[in-house]
Amino acid sequence: MAVIKSILPAFSRGEISPLVQSRVDLESYRTGLSVCENFQVMAHGVLMRRPGTRFIASAKHADKAVRLIAFEYSVNDTYILEFGDLYMRVYRDGGQILTDEDEIYELATGFGEDQLFELDYAQDERTLYIVHKDHAPKKLVRNDHDDWTIADVSFTSKPSQWTAGNYPQRIGFFEQRMVLCATPGQPSTYWLSKSPTGTAQDLRLTNFGLGTNADDALKFTTTSGMAQEIQWVVEDKHLISGTTGGIRSVGGAGFNTPLSITSIQNRMQTKEGSAPVRPVKAGDAVLFLSRNRKQLHETRFTFEKEGWLSPPISRASEHVTGPGIREMAFADEPDAVLWMLRDDGQLVGVTYEPHEQVLAYHRHLIGGRGMDQDWAEVESIACVFEGQRRALYLAVRRKINGEARRFIERLDPLFRTSENQTRADAFFVDAGGSYQGESTGQVTGFGHLAGEQVDILADGAVLPRVTVAEDGSVTLPNGATASTIQVGLPAPARVVPLEPLYQTREGASKGDLKRPVSVTVDLFESGAIEVGVEGKGRERKPLRPSELPFGAAEPLYSALVKVKFPSGHDLVPRVEIAAREPLPCTIRAIIPEMGV
Structure with missing residues (x-):
């Protein structure tokens, strides 16, 4: 029997689909994983255990869902808004905003629980504009931490079609105009407010009176041989809209010509239909979901095509979206991670660093039990910049003592001793x-x-x-x-690399019986781990130093840890590594040895 050693030095594709785990010809096989739970792939391609979530407060109602929305007023004043059944509460820097009387600050909104995830919104300085088909467009204004107001937008001029049950459902901004679109009666129609030329800002955003001048408000409808219901709009080089029929761009007749009633181009760019899930801007790309909410796409402008391309970027990891994605949030600091929320409450992370050639998928099971799952059910997510990072907030439903409870939590920063953190500070x-x-x-x-x-x-x-x-x-x-x-x-983490492949005299080793001999794990500033062959038990490594006094904390390990396996052969031998203790774990490389 020959013993062959290999090294897995990077995990830059994260968890890949079982359907492609025999595609040894793909780059994603060489840098992918079979399982990646509660580990986050970093921009360098290494694996770092995700930190824990800190409890901030209970949601107002244990039996009603909430939605989280980010609001960034200034560099130092950023907020997470908890929208629940007919109310709103406010969070800042990991705490809940209270009144001067130490009571929870709360604002009545008029939005019911069944409407929360149908809201669309866009922020302009200290005002958040909110739309829903059953409500006149509203503006939420921040005056101070504990002083917010909400009221219907007072339009200087508005279309007569906007009535109860037929108000715009999508909102955005483009070239300093407000964009309102997709009423139930006209789902493919756009309305843009008056341009800022010679007009006070508050007045031009509320003026939808049509005219013939270049700075007048305008209205246009997409006509096509297929359904073009507008699902979202994003400002880019053009106004980009995701519709049920594809991606469209709207702009002036020339590339640098402003949009106006006398200069307009409305073009179909790609035919990838969109879901009604708010997309995210990531650098020069827009990340959005397909109509079935299971395929992630990336659309960006290309000068070669002089237009937009929208390729799918989740095909090799298509399984991670599960029953479908219902919400997304993007954290661009310290590493760029797209967070996606599945219908079953599981959290999916996508480390998105295209310039580093890292596109890695990882799944996160939040600690506790849900009502129907073995993990807590995340119901809403939002990211907001705080200090030197963009923090992820979560609304989580758990079964506590047999009853549903809902909490607002925040993902802790990554553990780094270089930032003066010690083992005692580890929060997992x-x-x-x-x-x-x-x-x-x-x-x-x-x-x-x-x-x-x-x-x-x-x-x-x-x-x-x-x-x-x-x-x-x-x-x-x-x-x-x-x-x-x-x-x-507890929030244990687990990773299972793909089966290492070798070239033998008879050809590729895929399908041959192999004997796992050992594995060496390159750890960096980590607690103890458990290592074994998947499905055959695990061994704790490194062992606690014998000279360490009873009750004293073990050191964090930066070392090569080798584990030898008992004899036994398998067609698909896979190493399993788990971090179960509440300590950090960073894996720089995995080095398996197989007898073939």
Whole structure:
């Protein structure tokens, strides 16, 4: 038997579909994974365990869904808005906005629970314009952290067709005009407000009076042999709209000519139909979903074509979108990650760094149990810039003590010792919280997890799981005390590389019996991991140093960790690596040895 060693030095395609896991001719096979759960692929191609989520507050209603919307007023004043049944609440920098009387700040909106995910919106400085077919367009104005107003837009002139049940459903801006479109009665019609020429901004955005001058408001309808219902609009070099029939561009008659009633081009660019899911801008590209909400597309302008192309970019990982994607959010700092929310509540990340040739898919199971799944159900997501990163907020539904509970949570920053974080600061639990102060054996404030088993990291040491008391207190086991404590729901991570392939005298090794001999995992600043052959058990590595005092925290490992396997052959031997303890884990490379 010959023993052959290979190295997997990059994972830049992330998890790929089972349908292509025999396509050894594809680049995605060489840099792909069979399973990537709760690991995030970085721009360098390495695997880094995703941080935990911090509990911020319970949603107002445990039995009603909420939707999260980002609002960025200035560099230092960014917000997440919790829209629920007829109300709105506000979050900033990981906390909930309170009134001067220490009560939760809340604003009545008029939008019911069944309308929340039909809302479309666009921000202009301190105003968020919101549209829905059953409501006159509204403007939400931020005056201060705890001072917001909402009212119907007062139009200088508006189309007579806009009535109850037939208001515009899509909104955007283009060349400093407001774009309103897609009423139920005219789903392929665009209305653009008066241009800013010689007009105060507030007045021109509300003036939809048609005329013959270049700066007058205008209206036009797409005519085609197929359905062209407008699903979204985005400002780019042209006004880009996703319709049920394809991608269209609208602009002036010349490339640098402003759009006006006397200069307009409305062109079909590609025939990839769109879903009514808000797209995201990522650099010079727009990322959008196909009509079935399962295929991710990338559209961008190309000078060679003098138009837009919209190729699919998720075909090799088509399975990760599951039953369909219903919401997307883009975090461009520190690494560019497109977050997508599946209908079943699972979170999907796509590390999108085209200039680094990284397009990697990873799935995230948020800790806890849903009503019908073994993972907590994420119901809404939004990203907002805070400090030096764009933070991901989540609205999560869990089953706690047999009842549905809804929480607002925020994904923690990536763990980096280069930013003065230590092992004690590691936060790899979900719906969790931290304590820092005088050494203690009990922490409080976890009433939202009463009755649940939680992971504990105490001064960097992993303690046995305990159950949160009814009053929300957590008592450290075995009489332990600590001054830095992390508590929350377990969120284990798991990765399974694809079967390594070799060339033998008889040809490719695919389909031959092989014996997994060993695997070496190149770890960087990581806690202990569990390693084994998939389906055959795992072994904890590295082992706790024998000289380490009882109760003391192990070091973080930056080392090559080798695990030897017992004898046994398999047609598809795959290594499995798991990080179950609430500690960081970064995998730089995986080096398997196989007997063939």
